Amino acid sequence: MPSAFQSAPSSIGIDFGTTNSSVARAIAPNRVELVRFSNDSFSSRSLLYLEKHASRIQSFSGPEAIAQYLAAHAEGDRPGRLIQSLKSYLPSKTLSGTEVFGRRYTLEDLISRILKDLRLRAEKQFGQPVLHATVGRPVRFVGAETEEDEAYALTRLRAAFVQAGFESVEFEYEPVAAAYAYQATLDREETILIGDFGGGTSDFSILQVGGARPTKVIATAGLGLAGDAFDAKIVRHLVSPALGSDSQARGLNKLLPAVPAWIYANLERWHYLSFLKTRNVLEILTSAQKRGLEPEKIEALQSVIDEDLGYPLHQAVQRTKIDLSRSEAAVFQFGGPQLGRSFSTVDIGPIPVTRAQFEDWIAPELEQIAETVDGLLTSTGVAAQAIDRVFLTGGTSFVPAVRAIFASRFGEDRVVAGDEFTSVAQGLALRSV
Ligand SMILES: Nc1ncnc2c1ncn2[C@@H]1O[C@H](COP(=O)(O)OP(=O)(O)OP(=O)(O)O)[C@@H](O)[C@H]1O
Ligand SMILES: [Mg+2]
Structure with missing residues (x-):
């Protein structure tokens, strides 16, 4: 065993975020060392990508998940499933897990795979086993309405850490943790x-x-x-209309919405997109293309669902949002040659958008x-x-x-x-x- 493994275990902090995760250890009073990930960044996307190889299901997280997903899509039909924003489901009793390639995974199983990769990455960099962690928790989990929901979310998060090989976990409120970081800069x-x-x-x-x-x-x-809620507004006002949310179809003797609104509601929470890959939705969209006044928009929606474009679509939405943080105006564009060979059937934009419009959408x-x-x-x-x-x-x-x-x-x-x-x-x- 290397000598570093015999020294006292490090004090590790883990921020398992809805979008990004990071890990650090204290090395001196008011000094920390952050874990560097393979993309050369100190934060790693809280993404999980599951891929089927013969009878085995392999998982990748963070930058590796993105690389694997992109490689699979460039090749065409390699089966895989990209999952994100897992933290948002923790208080939900109705979402106990999901089926991937015919195998049932609990939410804790999925989260633990990301956490295990974080642990192994930290062990590699620090040269020590990482078995204890101080872990961040939001003051209020997404969707938690009662104290019981909060307790349930926390129990599941703890279980995921145990499953990922941690022996003990202590929780701290995330905004209190941020205060410790800020305090380190004060005299x-x-x-x-x-x-x-x-x-x-x-x-x-x-x-x-x-x-x-x-x-x-x-x-x-x-x-x-x-x-995520800001992204949903960009989808609602900018992406969904390009995919037919305002389109009409011929009914018996009047015009009706071509596609029911609930389909676009799932698009707004882009990680629900995979739930739209059902026979029922396919039938709705096929019929909407026949009766619709703008069939090309419904066809594009169909391609987004069929080709699992949730991730690149979300990236395009985030790019627009980030551009609007820097400038008064931005342009949304998605699809075409920028997406590579297998993505070429969808082409939305360019659609100009101003910061004032965005602020109007997120006003509530x-x-x-x-x-x-x-x-x-x-x-x-x-x-x-x-x-x-x-x-x-x-x-x-x-x-x-x-x-x-x-x-x-x-x-x-x-x-x-x-x-x-x-x-x-x-x-x-x-x-x-
Ligand atoms: N320049 C920017 N302008 C606007 N939004 C941004 C910018 N950069 C990142 N974001 C948004 O910040 C969010 C991610 O922030 P962060 O990594 O702090 O979240 P997290 O810690 O993963 O989530 P949580 O704390 O809710 O669990 C995403 O919604 C992302 O789109
Ligand atoms: Mg956070």
């Missing part, structure tokens, strides 16, 4: 508000940090919506975020002026309208941001010592 005491905006959830905490005192958590709050979500922040301040009796600093993190904190919620309440100069994809893992590592 004075501050009352801070953390906003962590991810793919699935938006999480908040008010804490006292820095100075000689350890972090004191004053309050936390959470909301089960974030970047922005409103809910603002209400949660105001509710947190009211419930704790902390006045906005008493907050020394607001620290925003998570990928969705790049959205200017999200940042504006804080700038308008606390002033631009009190709002800081950083380490969007790694602050939670860094903080968890510091918290674990």
Whole structure:
């Protein structure tokens, strides 16, 4: 056994995110080392790709899952299934698992495969077994309505960690973890508000940090919506119309929607797309193409479903969203030659879109975020002026309208941001010592 394995086990922090995961260990007071993944990044997509080889089913996660999926699609009909946003299903009692290639997988089975790969990657880099971890949890899981739902989600997440080979797991709220990371940069005491905006959830905490005192958590709050909900709005307003959501078909003596709305609702949660690959949907779409006034749009929808284009479609949606974080206007485009040989039947766009339009589409979500922040301040009796600093993190904190919620309440100069994809893992590592 290498000598490094005999030293004390590392304190490891794991942020298993809805979209991205990262892992870190504490190496000195206020210093961490992040795990580097094969794509040379410190965060890894929380994706799982299952592929059938003869009677064996092989799984890949993170950058390997993407590479494998793309290779399979370039080749044509290699059977595989790409799954993402698994964390969002944790509180759902109706979603206990799924069948892939005729084999039943529980949600814990699927998540544990991603977690095991994270553990092995960390062991390789740190040269030590990784058996204990401090793990992030949202304040409120996506879709959790009661305390019981929260407890159920947590039990399942813990079970997935055990299945992935961890002996012990300690949970910490993700926005509290982010505060540990922010605190490491401070040399004075501050009352801070953390906003962590991810793919699935938006999480908040008010804490006292820095100075000689350890972090004191004053309050936390959470909301089960974030970047995925913004993507859904882009699908609704931009992608679905190009795939026939506004199209009509000839009925007996009147015009009717060509395709029922529930099919587009599944498209909005792109990870539900695979649920549309059924005979029933195929029959609906075949008939809609015959009776529809815009059959080419329905045909494109059919191709998106048949060819499993959920992942590249979602990537195109995210690209547009990210462009709109940087610029006032962007162009959505999907399909054609950019997708390679087997993707060539779908060609949407270019469709111009402005940041103002996007902000209009996500206005209800922005409103809910603002209400949660105001509710947190009211419930704790902390006045906005008493907050020394607001620290925003998570990928969705790049959205200017999200940042504006804080700038308008606390002033631009009190709002800081950083380490969007790694602050939670860094903080968890510091918290674990
Ligand atoms: N520049 C950007 N502008 C807008 N959104 C972005 C940008 N970069 C990333 N995102 C979005 O951020 C989200 C991912 O952020 P992050 O990695 O912090 O989430 P997560 O930790 O996986 O999710 P959660 O914390 O909800 O479990 C995605 O919805 C992604 O589309
Ligand atoms: Mg996160």
